[in-house]
Amino acid sequence: MRKDTQCVHSGTRKDPNTRGLNTPIYTSSSFEYLDAPENVYPRYFNTPNQKTLIDKLCALENAEDGLIFSSGMAAISTVMLTFLSSGDHVVLQKDIYGGTHHFVTAEFDRFGIQYTFVSNRTEEIEKAVQKNTKIIYIETPSNPLLLITDIEATARIAKANNALSVIDNTFATPINQNPLDFDIDIVAHSGTKYLGGHSDLCCGAVLARKELAGKIWSAAANFGGSLNAITCYLLERSLKTLSVRIEKHNQNARIIAEYLQNDSRIPKVYYPGLESHPGYETAKKQMQGFGGMLAFELGDAAQNPDRFLKNLKLITPALSLGGVETIICSPATTSHEKITDAERAELGITDNLLRLSVGVENAADIIADIDQALTAFNP
Ligand SMILES: Cc1ncc(COP(=O)(O)O)c(C=O)c1O
Structure with missing residues (x-):
């Protein structure tokens, strides 16, 4: 089967x-x-x-x-x-x-x-x-x-x-x-x-x-x-629905990663399905799809990423990942808060880094929410 x-x-x-x-x-x-x-x-x-x-x-x-x-x-x-x-x-x-x-x-x-x-x-x-x-x-x-x-x-x-x-x-x-x-x-x-x-x-x-x-x-x-x-x-x-969910997560994450990569307000995007990702060739060799997770950095204006997160209307700042709804978090204050500042700095987990767990909603709605939050944050 x-x-x-x-x-x-x-x-x-x-x-x-x-x-x-x-x-x-x-x-x-x-x-x-x-x-x-x-x-x-x-x-x-x-x-x-x-x-x-x-x-x-x-x-x-x-x-x-x-x-x-x-x-x-x-x-x-x-x-x-x-x-x-x-x-x-x-x-x-x-x-x-x-x-x-x-x-x-x-x-x-x-x-x-x-x-x-x-x-x-x-x-x-x-x-x-x-x-x-x-x-x-x-x-x-x-x-x-x-x-x-x-x-x-x-x-x-x-x-x-x-x-x-x-x-x-x-x-x-x-x-x-x-x-x-x-x-x-x-x-x-x-x-x-x-x-x-x-x-x-x-x-x-x-x-x-x-x-x-x-x-x-x-x-x-x-x-x-x-x-x-x-x-x-x-x-x-x-x-029973894992396969259909993952197909949609894969599709949405790629669309959103491409959108973020082309937005001048976003200096860095991490998604293994982008050709610019250093692991792209290896990912292609060992993965059938590139997944629903991505990360990006807010620009210099982002002294406090929580301000950006509070501007979001559809996407929820929340712990965990992998659900049908799109959620976002700052790893420095959530999933990776217990490791030291020095270790985070060495890993490249900056205070401006945000991790997006892309859900199965319509990708255009997710993008519209990011766009309005960026505009309100960084006019
Ligand atoms: C990649 C990864 N592995 C393991 C865990 C731990 O899983 P759990 O919270 O179910 O104990 C997490 C939780 O966020 C995770 O993201």
Whole structure:
């Protein structure tokens, strides 16, 4: 089946009692065990609603197995703590979601786990690998600057050094990018974003080969970050339209990126689908679409980007991303507020940088709102 068909059909467990088309919401947290092939329990990641989702996401990511978590950070932290012990070392891309960056800097020292942050350049990633490196962690396109990291090269470096390659595929989604096809070992998602897609749920996912997923499962059952049946159902419902939503997100983001690039009031635009983006060629190689996320800088007149944000009428300044509605945020005061001023400066996350999560509205309406807000802000 092709991706749009998989979105609709893969994993569905039709209602055996009523012959209804949808997977019922199985609310039980207690399951009979005599003569059962396995013990079923929500924290074991194996209830029918959890398995439905795993089957659908495995189909979409070309994975053998996976787990559904209660948040993206539950997924990411569980993967890291499954494979890392005291004395181990991790190489991480610098420009990643601020929460992941903060997880590493706030928690790893007390476990005796060493880490090196590097740019997204293949040579730098390779140079940072040490004898005790166990994980190479990347995010592409990255949050918030939409940097593109070469997935195939990263997987190759990890294999050559007996390390695991892990990627956060949240921005791309399985519709635009399938990292396991490029030999990446483990794919993580914040399902709170595009997979959920309607800004009304929080969840995460991990997809991998059976053997690795089994190891992650052993730790995850101890850490306990599983997802409840009702949210599983909401996510299953959302995934049925993932492909059509992403197609529209891709289209809209490109139109808006081109508009911003041609507006003299906007000095910088970051979108991997623009030929001027430094990662354009790599993105073309590894992505089927360029995604719905972009970032741009306001000009010098923008002493206070909040003033621009307050002028917007349709677009909402809000946390998170990946929903059907267009939202905007200043990474310096939201997603990346916990990293230091010096780190932000080094990454190029200026106070004037705004990250736009382009929704599925009509692109002309989104552009009209940006235009009127810029005009009111910068007449
Ligand atoms: C790229 C990326 N990865 C991971 C996360 C963490 O996900 P969650 O908030 O679902 O824990 C986020 C959240 O913003 C994100 O943007």
